[in-house]
Structure formats: C-alpha cells, structure tokens
Amino acid sequence: MMDTLTCAGPELDRTVPALLVKVGHYPQHHGGLGVVRTLARAGVPVYAMVEDRYTPVALSRYLAGRFVHPTSGLEPPEHLVSALLAIGRAIGRPAVAVPTDDEAAVLLAEHADRLAGSFLLPPVRAGLPRRLANKAGMYRICRQYGVPTPRSCAPPDRAALLELCRDWGYPLVLKNLEAYTRLRAPVVGHTTLVRDEDELRAVVPRDGEISVLAQEYLPPESSQDWTTHLYCGAGGAVRVVFTGRKLRCWPPESGIASRAVAERDEQLARLAAGLCRALGYSGAADLDWRLDLRDGRFKLVDFNPRTGAQFRAFENLRGVDVVRAMHLDLTGRRVEAAGQLTSRTFVVGQLDLPSALDWARVHRRLPPAVLPHRGIERSWLHADDPLPAAAEAVRFTGLVARRLAGAMCSRAGRS
Structure with missing residues (x-):
C-alpha cells in the first residue's frame, strides 16, 4: 500500500503548532494533507481550516484539530481576517500559518500586522505575493529581472x-x-x-x-515541464530549493501534476533562487517552468507564492522539505544545508491512471514505469493514515458520476 522513501527528519519545535490556511472551496486537495502529515510526523500539532468535517484532510489521524470554516473567496478581507483571529484564539498560542492557495498567501501578507500576534509569518513585503500571483504582474517581473518566460x-x-x-x-x-x-x-x-x-x-x-x-503555448514535443519548490527566509535568503520534472498532468497539458519526479538541475535551481533573492521574497514558493528544447532555456510560466500541491516530492538528505524548512525558520531554528534526494516519485492516485491513458494515447506507447531504485510518495494512500484516501475515493467517485450524468443529460437535450 505504501512505498515511501524518506529520511529521518530534523528536530522541529514541538511547542509551536501550525495551521493550514485556505481560502476558497477545494476539499479534495492533497497538498494540504501533505502539510499535515509532514509536520505532525515530526511531532508538531497541526490544525486545519476545512470545508466540512468529512473532507479528506479532516479525517487524518495526524490532525490535532479542525476548524470548519467554508469560504468562497467572495468574503471581504475583514471577514477572513476576523475568522483567522478567532481560530488563533482557539489554538491558544502563536502558530505557523501555512497557506495552500494564492488567496490565502495574499491575505496573510497584506494583513500580517493584525495577524502577527496569533501567527508566525514570513516577513514578505505586503504587496509582493499579490504581484506574483497576478499572471501579468509575474510577466512584468520576469521581463524586469531577465528571467525567460513565454x-x-x-x-x-x-x-x-x-x-x-x-x-x-x-x-x-x-x-x-x-x-x-x-x-x-x-x-x-x-x-x-x-x-x-x-x-x-x-x-x-x-x-x-x-x-x-x-x-x-510551448508544445510537449518541444518542451518539458519542470518545477522548483523553495523556502526563503528574510530578505530572500534561500533556505532550500528543490527541482523536479512533472511527467504527467491532469487535465493533460494544463492541470496539476499527477506524477512528478525529483530531478536535480543546478541551472534551474540557481535561476529560481536568484529571482527570489532579487525580489527579496520570503516564504514558501512553487514555481512552474517549461524547458524549451528549441533554445535550451527554462521559461517561467507560474509563480505561486505558497506551498505547492506536490511539495512532498522533494526532501533533502536531512529530511527537510519546504514546509519543515518554514517551520524551522519561523521558530528560530537552523535549516541545515544538504543535498536534494533524487530518488523520489510523487503520485496522485486517482489522477494517475487517466493521465497515463492520455499519455499512451498521445505517444502510442505505454508510459515508462517507476525505476526500481525510486521510492514512491503517494499523495493520498498511506498505510498509517488510510481514512483520507477512503474519503477522497468517495468524493472522486461522486464527482465522476455527476459529470457523467450531466454529459448524458446534455446529449439527451440535444437529441
């Protein structure tokens, strides 16, 4: 059921809890579950904002507590900040806030002064996450700093x-x-x-x-999907930077990674780290790149100023990923430098099969298998924490059934 390859983790401050912060309705999010597991396995109490009590992450055995607070992103910022402050009071001590969407990252940065008493936050400039999350703003930043981009x-x-x-x-x-x-x-x-x-x-x-x-558009026959996951401390000091390839996505060519591998590329690591240093960016970041095989250049296509969904594909030899690096840094502990583990494959279970079938259709052959020396990090199914995978299977099956029913009704209406 589980074949994970991981290292003994660092000593995190177990007296400082963490809160998974979300804005918007996306209950089937494996990245948030990864945050809960990676910190809780290191002994950190982890709390989460959830859409309802039966979301997959709410059922994790590693969760210290859940706060059912569904949001849509339509609420005024004051409402969201007030909700966070109420959650902070319920936790009872300052917690590391871990955003898993752009809206949450923007909210935390722009209201850091009010939230600072309840949460430990990276010292990022207030307006920078919003600029980076804005696709046109990111394009202008790339042009300004000489970073290739489509x-x-x-x-x-x-x-x-x-x-x-x-x-x-x-x-x-x-x-x-x-x-x-x-x-x-x-x-x-x-x-x-x-x-x-x-x-x-x-x-x-x-x-x-x-x-x-x-x-x-950079077509797949002349490009490759790459990613960098970073955590930067104050002033853009890069604590960890990881690189890897997205082998398949769902939906094809435009969706989230359904299978990714850790693969070190020093040129890409320097490019991503250099941009974050130049910006003075602080916090976790997930940057998507396309390697354009026509000119050999990595081109930045997205800068997500928060934890990425597939961050658990990446660890260093000290067992540090970007979320653990964030907790270490914000609690005043040293993030030890170490090489990146490159023997890891990340798989999103329910999306892996349809993406593999589409890959085979396009390439007219079976997709390559996981190499024997690679460990598999599964997004949902872990033997020591099975309920989130079961809950996700139920929700995913219901989603597929609703879409099929909708398609059938649409065809019937046209006939």
Whole structure:
C-alpha cells in the first residue's frame, strides 16, 4: 500500500503548532494533507481550516484539530481576517500559518500586522505575493529581472482577446489573471488550451471586460515541464530549493501534476533562487517552468507564492522539505544545508491512471514505469493514515458520476 522513501527528519519545535490556511472551496486537495502529515510526523500539532468535517484532510489521524470554516473567496478581507483571529484564539498560542492557495498567501501578507500576534509569518513585503500571483504582474517581473518566460498579454476585453489571438495565432493558453478575481469572476475553470477561434469563443462566450492572461503555448514535443519548490527566509535568503520534472498532468497539458519526479538541475535551481533573492521574497514558493528544447532555456510560466500541491516530492538528505524548512525558520531554528534526494516519485492516485491513458494515447506507447531504485510518495494512500484516501475515493467517485450524468443529460437535450 505504501512505498515511501524518506529520511529521518530534523528536530522541529514541538511547542509551536501550525495551521493550514485556505481560502476558497477545494476539499479534495492533497497538498494540504501533505502539510499535515509532514509536520505532525515530526511531532508538531497541526490544525486545519476545512470545508466540512468529512473532507479528506479532516479525517487524518495526524490532525490535532479542525476548524470548519467554508469560504468562497467572495468574503471581504475583514471577514477572513476576523475568522483567522478567532481560530488563533482557539489554538491558544502563536502558530505557523501555512497557506495552500494564492488567496490565502495574499491575505496573510497584506494583513500580517493584525495577524502577527496569533501567527508566525514570513516577513514578505505586503504587496509582493499579490504581484506574483497576478499572471501579468509575474510577466512584468520576469521581463524586469531577465528571467525567460513565454510571451504573454492581458487583453482588457473579449474583443481585444480575439484580435490578439488572430495576431499571435493558435494554439494559445488562457489563465485566470489574478488571485481572488479568479474566484469571483473566473474566465476559465483552470489553465485552458484553445486551439482555434471556435474553441476560444466557446470558452469565452460573453463580450465585455475580462480578467484573463493569454500565453504562448510551448508544445510537449518541444518542451518539458519542470518545477522548483523553495523556502526563503528574510530578505530572500534561500533556505532550500528543490527541482523536479512533472511527467504527467491532469487535465493533460494544463492541470496539476499527477506524477512528478525529483530531478536535480543546478541551472534551474540557481535561476529560481536568484529571482527570489532579487525580489527579496520570503516564504514558501512553487514555481512552474517549461524547458524549451528549441533554445535550451527554462521559461517561467507560474509563480505561486505558497506551498505547492506536490511539495512532498522533494526532501533533502536531512529530511527537510519546504514546509519543515518554514517551520524551522519561523521558530528560530537552523535549516541545515544538504543535498536534494533524487530518488523520489510523487503520485496522485486517482489522477494517475487517466493521465497515463492520455499519455499512451498521445505517444502510442505505454508510459515508462517507476525505476526500481525510486521510492514512491503517494499523495493520498498511506498505510498509517488510510481514512483520507477512503474519503477522497468517495468524493472522486461522486464527482465522476455527476459529470457523467450531466454529459448524458446534455446529449439527451440535444437529441
């Protein structure tokens, strides 16, 4: 059931708890479960904000306590800050706040002064996470600091988007532009590939103002998906930086990693660390890159100013991942430098099979198997903590059933 490869962990301060902070409705999130497990296994009490008492993370045996507080991202910031302060009072002592979405990272940074009495937070400049989470803002930052990135543009309305796409040509990638707006007025459900104008018109059917980024498409036959996961201390001091490859995603070419491997690339590590130092960024970060095989350059496609969903693919030889590095740093403990473990494969169970089938369809052969020397880190199924995987299986099955029923009703309506 479980074949994880991990190291003995560092000595974390067990008197300082942690809180998983979420804004928005996404109960089936394996990254949050990874946060709970990695800290609790090191003896840290971990609490979580959850949508309901039966979300997978709420059922983890490693969770010290859950706070049922569903949010949509439509609430005024004052409401969200007040809820966090109430949770802080219930915990009873300052806790390390670990955001797992861009909105939570923005909220914590922009209201750090009010939250500082209840939570330990990285000393990041208040407006920086919002700039980085904004796709157009990130593009401008890349241009400013000389970091390669695909050509991008944020047209103000649908007419300008159509004109841009006719000028650039298809296919193109569409992304919701910024934190909070993607929850309040999303243009696309997720990162979306449009191959022609008919697809674009179907995806963006209404005229008027839009909050979307159009980005140059780097096709899989001439590029590779890479990722960097970092934790930076005060002033952009890089404590840990990991690199790896996303082998498959779901949905294909635009979704979350369903299978990733730890693979060290020093050039990419220096590129990511250098950008964070130049920005003075502090906190956890998940950066997505495409290696453009046509010119050999890594190109930044997303900067997520928070913990990434697949962060558990990466540890160093001291057993430190980005979340443990955050806890060590914010509690005044040293983050020991050590080499990256490269014998790890990260698998998101329920998404791995459909992504493998799609990979086989595209490449007309079976996907490569995990190498014998590699350990598998599973996002959901762990023998010592089985209930979250069972809860996720129930929710995933229900989601698939609802979508199939919806598709059948749609076809019946057209017949």
